[in-house]
Amino acid sequence: xxxxxxxxxxxxxxxxxxxxxxxxxxxxxxxxxxxxxxxxxxxxxxxxxxxxxxxxxxxxxxxxxxxxxxxxxxxxxxxxxxxxxxxxxxxxxxxxxxxxxxxxxxxxxxxxxxxxxxxxxxxxxxxxxxxxxxxxxxxxxxxxxx
Numbered sequence: 001x002x003x004x005x006x007x008x009x010x011x012x013x014x015x016x017x018x019x020x021x022x023x024x025x026x027x028x029x030x031x032x033x034x035x036x037x038x039x040x041x042x043x044x045x046x047x048x049x050x051x052x053x054x055x056x057x058x059x060x061x062x063x064x065x066x067x068x069x070x071x072x073x074x075x076x077x078x079x080x081x082x083x084x085x086x087x088x089x090x091x092x093x094x095x096x097x098x099x100x101x102x103x104x105x106x107x108x109x110x111x112x113x114x115x116x117x118x119x120x121x122x123x124x125x126x127x128x129x130x131x132x133x134x135x136x137x138x139x140x141x142x143x144x145x146x
Contacts, residue, residue, distance in 0.1 A: 036053050043145035050114060064131070066100045067112065105139045113134050
């Protein structure tokens with residue numbers, strides 16, 4: 001009886017490892033963590049600006065989406081000059097920056113999030129990977145940013 005219990009425990013452990021491996025493989029295929037990036041609120045120009053690169057293809061221009069206060073705002077391809085990204089060793093060239101002009105926000109605190117779009121299944125589906133941390137900024141009564 002003790003031998004049967006040990007065999008069943010060993011089988012349960014192996015089943016758990018197998019299911020875990022399959023789950024991690026599926027997750028990595030659907031949501032690969034290969035985007036790196038960073039963004040900030042630029043008060044002087046009322047923009048959300050930053051950069052994004054992908055480990056899979058450091059030459060590729062990544063499509064990014066901006067959400068402000070949880071609402072979709074805009075999409076663009078990150079193709080602006082960012083020499084600092086090359087200097088830091090993240091990419092092979094400098095053309096990985098994005099710059100979203102944000103207008104019409106009410107006075108008060110706001111939060112922006114920038115996501116890299118990852119196509120899968122030959123573009124049949126897309127998943128989003130957030131770049132960096134949420135960007136918090138304040139819009140003053142006169143429309144300027146703080």
